[in-house]
Amino acid sequence: ARARFPSAVVASSESGDVMKVKTLQVLWHEKKPVLSVDFDPATGLLASCGTDKEIKLWRVGEDAEGNPDVTHEETLTAHTKTVNCVRFSPGGDALASGGDAGEVIVWRRPGDKTKSHVNQHGDPTSWKTSAVLRGHSDDVQDLAWAPGGIGVVTGSVDNECIVWDVLKAKGALRLQGHAHYVQGVAWDPFGEYVVSQSGDRTVRVFASRGMGATHAMLSARWCKHVSCQKVLKSTEEILDPKAADPNAAHEKATDETQKPQRAPLFHDDTLQSFFRRPNWSPCGSFLAVPAGVFKEHAGAETQHATYLYARDKFHRPALRLPGIAPAVCVKFSPVFYDLRGPGGRPTTPQKDKETALTALAAANVTATDTETVAVETTADAGVLVGDLKKSDTEKNQPLFDLPFRVLFAVCTVDTVAVYDSSSDQPIAFVGGLHYAAITDAAWSPCGKTLVISSSDGYCSVMQFTEGEIGVAMDPAKLPAHLRKLTPAARALAAKEAAVAAEVKAKAAAEEAVAKAKAKAEVKSAEAEANKTGAEAAAATETDAEATRIGAATEAEPPAPKRVAPEPVVAVGEGAASAMVSFECRDQKRVAPTEVNEGETHPAKVPKRVAPTAM
Numbered sequence: 350a351r352a353r354f355p356s357a358v359v360a361s362s363e364s365g366d367v368m369k370v371k372t373l374q375v376l377w378h379e380k381k382p383v384l385s386v387d388f389d390p391a392t393g394l395l396a397s398c399g400t401d402k403e404i405k406l407w408r409v410g411e412d413a414e415g416n417p418d419v420t421h422e423e424t425l426t427a428h429t430k431t432v433n434c435v436r437f438s439p440g441g442d443a444l445a446s447g448g449d450a451g452e453v454i455v456w457r458r459p460g461d462k463t464k465s466h467v468n469q470h471g472d473p474t475s476w477k478t479s480a481v482l483r484g485h486s487d488d489v490q491d492l493a494w495a496p497g498g499i500g501v502v503t504g505s506v507d508n509e510c511i512v513w514d515v516l517k518a519k520g521a522l523r524l525q526g527h528a529h530y531v532q533g534v535a536w537d538p539f540g541e542y543v544v545s546q547s548g549d550r551t552v553r554v555f556a557s558r559g560m561g562a563t564h565a566m567l568s569a570r571w572c573k574h575v576s577c578q579k580v581l582k583s584t585e586e587i588l589d590p591k592a593a594d595p596n597a598a599h600e601k602a603t604d605e606t607q608k609p610q611r612a613p614l615f616h617d618d619t620l621q622s623f624f625r626r627p628n629w630s631p632c633g634s635f636l637a638v639p640a641g642v643f644k645e646h647a648g649a650e651t652q653h654a655t656y657l658y659a660r661d662k663f664h665r666p667a668l669r670l671p672g673i674a675p676a677v678c679v680k681f682s683p684v685f686y687d688l689r690g691p692g693g694r695p696t697t698p699q700k701d702k703e704t705a706l707t708a709l710a711a712a713n714v715t716a717t718d719t720e721t722v723a724v725e726t727t728a729d730a731g732v733l734v735g736d737l738k739k740s741d742t743e744k745n746q747p748l749f750d751l752p753f754r755v756l757f758a759v760c761t762v763d764t765v766a767v768y769d770s771s772s773d774q775p776i777a778f779v780g781g782l783h784y785a786a787i788t789d790a791a792w793s794p795c796g797k798t799l800v801i802s803s804s805d806g807y808c809s810v811m812q813f814t815e816g817e818i819g820v821a822m823d824p825a826k827l828p829a830h831l832r833k834l835t836p837a838a839r840a841l842a843a844k845e846a847a848v849a850a851e852v853k854a855k856a857a858a859e860e861a862v863a864k865a866k867a868k869a870e871v872k873s874a875e876a877e878a879n880k881t882g883a884e885a886a887a888a889t890e891t892d893a894e895a896t897r898i899g900a901a902t903e904a905e906p907p908a909p910k911r912v913a914p915e916p917v918v919a920v921g922e923g924a925a926s927a928m929v930s931f932e933c934r935d936q937k938r939v940a941p942t943e944v945n946e947g948e949t950h951p952a953k954v955p956k957r958v959a960p961t962a963m
Contacts, residue, residue: 351599352483355553355947356619357736358542363378367809368777368810368811368812368813368814369416369417369811369812369846370415370779370782370810370811371809371810372402372782372783372807372808372809372813372938373417373418373419373807373808373809373810375419375421375807376398377397377399377405377806377807377808378397378398378400378401378403378405378806379401379806381399381400381401381806381808382399382400382785382788382803382804382805382806383397383398383399383788383803383804383806383807383808383961384398384400384427384431384432384434384624384788384789384802385397385398385399385432385433385434385435385436385788385789385802385804386435386789386790386791386800386801386802386808387435387437387657387789387791387793388437388792388793388794388800389437389441389444389494389794390437390439390440390441390683390794390836390839391440391441391442391836391840391844392441393408393409393793393794393795393802394406394407394408395407395408395409395791395793396417396424396435396436396437396444397435397806397808398432398433398435398446398448399431399432399781399800400431400432401631402426402428402429402430402431402432402448403424403425403426403428403432403681404424404425404426404428404432404435404444404446404456405421405423405424406421406422406423406424406425406476406956407419407420407421407422408420408422408565409793409798409800409810410708417810417812421552421809423468423472423473423474423475423476424468424470424472424474425444425446425456425468425474425476426468426469426470427454427469427478428446428448428450428452428454429450429832430448430449430450431448431449431488431786432446432447432448433447433448433449433488433489433490433491433623433624434446434447434448434489434490434491434492434789436492436493437494437500437569438494438843439496439497439498439714439839439843440497440498440567440839440840440842440843440844440846441454441496441500441839441840441843442457442458442843442844442846442847443456443457443498443515444456444457444476445478445492445494445501445515447489447490447491447492447503448488449488449489449943450488451483451484451485451486451487451488451489451505451507452481452482452483452485452489453481453482453483453489453501453503453513454478454480454481454482455478455479455480455481455482455491455501455515455518456476456477456478456479456667457476457477457479458475458476458477459475459477460851468536469821475788479518480515480518480825481518482501482503482511482513482515482518482519484503484511484513484520484523484566484592484893485507485509485511486505486507487502487505487506487507487707488505488506488820488928489503489504489505490504490505490530490531490532490533490623490624491503491532491533491534491560491624492504492508492530492534493534493535493536493566494536495540495566496536496538496539496566496669497540497842497846497869498515498516498843499515499516499566499567499746500512500513500515500521500566500567500719501513501515502524502534502536502543502545503534504531504532504533504534504545504546504547505530505531505863506527506529506530506531508524508525508530508531508542508547509523509524509525509531510524510525510531510545511523511740512524512535512543512567512575514567521567521572522572522575524543524545524553524555524575524577526553526577526580526919527545527547527549527551527553528547528549529547529548529549529618530547530548530618531545531546531547531597532547532548532622532623532624532625532626533545533546533624533625533626533627533639533678533693534546535626535627535628535629535636536628537627537629537633538631538632538633538834540566541556542554542555542556542578542636543555543556544629544636544638545804546615546625546626546627546639546640547916548618548620548623548625549618550582550613550614550615550616551580551581551582551615551742552580552581552582552614552615552627553577553580553581553639554577554578554579554580554581554663555576555577555578556575556576556578557572557574557575557576557852558572558576558578560574561573561575562574577664578663579663579664581615581638581658582614582615583611583612583613583614584608584611584612584614584665584666585609585610585611585612586609586611586612586644586646586647587612587644587645587646587647587649588646589646589647589648589906590646590651595734610647612644612647613642614641614642614656614666615638615641616640616675620640620675620677621675621762621786622640622675622677622786622788623788623885623888623903624677624678624788624789625640625677625678626640626677626678626679626680626755626789627639627679628678628679628680628681629681630681630684630755630757630770631682631683631684631755632685632751632753632755632831632834633660634659634660634749634751635658635659635660635667635749636657636658636660637655637656637657637679637681637757637759638655638657638658638679638760639655639675639676639677639678639679639760640675640676640677641653641654641655641656641669641676642654643669643671644913651676652671652672653671653672653673653675653676653761654669654670654672654676655669655670655672655676655679655759656668656669657669657670657672659749667749668773668865670759670768670773671774672759672761672764672766673761673780674761674762674763674764675761676759676760676761676763677760677761677762677786677787677788678760678787678788678789679757679758679759679760680757680758680760680789680790680791680799681755681756681757681792682755682756682757682758682796682799682836683792683794683796683836684756684792684794684795684796684822684835684836685753685754685755685817685819685821685822685827685831685835686754686755686756686769686796686819686820686821686822686823687754687820687821688752688753688754688771688817689754689771689819698895716827724952727943728855729793748883749770751770752826752828753770753822753827754769754770754771754795754819755770756768756769756776756792756818757769757792758792758799758801758882760787760789760790761787761881762786762787763780763781763782763786763787764778764779764780764781764787765777765778765779765780765782765799765801765811766778766779767811767818769801769818769819774817776817777811777813777817779811781805782803782809783801783805783807783809784803784805785803785805786803786804787801787802787803788802788803788804789846790802794836794837794840795821795961796818796821797812797813797814797818798810798811798812798813799811799812799813814852824837824838828878843924864945
């Protein structure tokens with residue numbers, strides 16, 4: 350049976366083409382919650398992950414009727430628990446995923462295309478595990494890549510962030526200070542700021558300052574000087590205008606002995622979402638932070654909001670965007686768009702104000718929300734806009750002084766609003782897409798497709814036309830420092846870096862082979878020389894020994910010959926007298942020769958000479 354989905358409330362432009370929105374009825378992750386999605390800037394593949402422990406790659410296209418559709422390409426299996434976040438590197442050459450096991454897996458396409466790789470199901474895949482980063486003691490909730498893909502920052506349930514050196518596959522430093530789960534992280538496209546958002550109602554902005562700012566990112570000196578530069582948590586509370594004596598209340602609040610009351614900027618940990626995912630604009634000009642709250646004054650009701658902070662100006666928000674539900678993530682399109690001319694803002698065709706209000710009622714918007722999200726109508730058309738009333742002239746004024754426009758989607762638990770930097774009013778709005786909370790969103794590299802994931806196990810696709818979002822700016826018109834930040838430029842840079850790395854690795858391998866060969870030749874020559882030297886030394890030693898023996902033989906005097914004794918023989922009557930004579934004889938011996946110290950050859954011990962018979 351096909352799944353039934355809630356009826357969506359859609360508002361978009363009045364161009365000839367109509368924005369297409371469709372919740373795709375495919376088994377993304379076995380009907381289990383889909384927790385994150387992201388597009389590959391190089392190939393346009395869509396990656397998704399969820400509680401089924403797998404990462405799936407999809408090709409986003411259109412069906413025969415021209416409606417959004419997806420085709421499954423690959424499945425990556427290595428995680429042992431739920432996968433909470435998946436992100437492609439800026440150049441698309443790597444993929445990082447983090448989940449409930451507390452580990453981060455880095456995937457890469459192998460350089461050798463001839464070798465086949467398979468997943469745990471036995472299916473072929475073009476990606477393989479490159480590194481496994483372990484350091485968190487609990488679930489990884491979110492992650493973000495550093496510019497150039499050299500590092501990753503992760504946020505975890507252990508209340509900490511870790512900055513990883515992906516090339517060395519090890520942690521570079523820990524970012525601490527949060528008192529609750531870290532539910533979102535973002536890395537400045539220029540590498541200066543790292544931002545983390547937590548359930549403790551704070552956003553921390555980290556940067557390397559002092560001597561570290563002049564050193565390469567992730568170097569030891571850079572890491573040593575990283576510190577928290579600003580904590581975004583509260584603003585001065587606005588006094589209730591209905592107070593009995595506003596002046597007295599103001600004097601009391603500004604008294605030197607009492608600090609003025611502060612109002613929190615963000616939701617507490619009761620927010621019904623696992624994620625609070627901030628995002629930087631592709632130009633790095635401002636930071637968008639979800640899960641905001643706002644009170645017009647101390648006695649007013651709390652409203653939902655998304656805050657935008659200008660770069661280097663974190664003391665107060667530059668813009669507040671109201672919402673009808675808590676915002677859980679913000680996602681910028683990677684494309685830069687041309688500025689619109691006067692009157693170029695798109696509007697949504699509506700028959701009348703009553704029709705728009707009926708649509709809002711279908712999305713279960715309360716009366717209070719209707720005041721916040723009002724409907725302005727003209728003679729021909731109306732548009733769903735926010736609560737900030739402005740004249741037509743004010744609406745045409747850009748919010749930020751930029752030579753281009755950027756688009757971003759603000760996703761609440763049940764709505765999606767698309768804004769551009771030229772106005773504080775959405776250019777598109779969709780509500781009631783899913784039965785469960787929205788978890789993440791991703792823009793395609795061309796900037797015309799937006800994919801939204803949900804805990805109900807399905808994803809929705811929004812497709813725009815140039816009449817609705819405008820024309821992409823020619824990269825040649827961009828400032829020089831921004832041309833390298835376009836998806837095509839990042840993918841090309843990653844490809845060139847991969848080619849350069851391959852050439853370097855090949856050269857290093859050839860050099861290693863040459864060194865090994867040279868070392869072997871030197872060793873062989875030394876062995877041959879040692880062998881020849883040993884033989885020559887042996888021959889010389891033999892000759893020397895022979896010479897020594899010969900010299901010793903010539904120098905040694907001849908040994909004295911033994912003189913046979915002359916026995917005394919007597920027989921008969923003369924035997925007795927012979928015996929007496931023999932006992933009285935003088936024994937003659939040869940005296941030993943004296944040995945002199947200066948002689949080369951010592952004299953031998955003289956041999957005994959038998960005595961001569963008398």
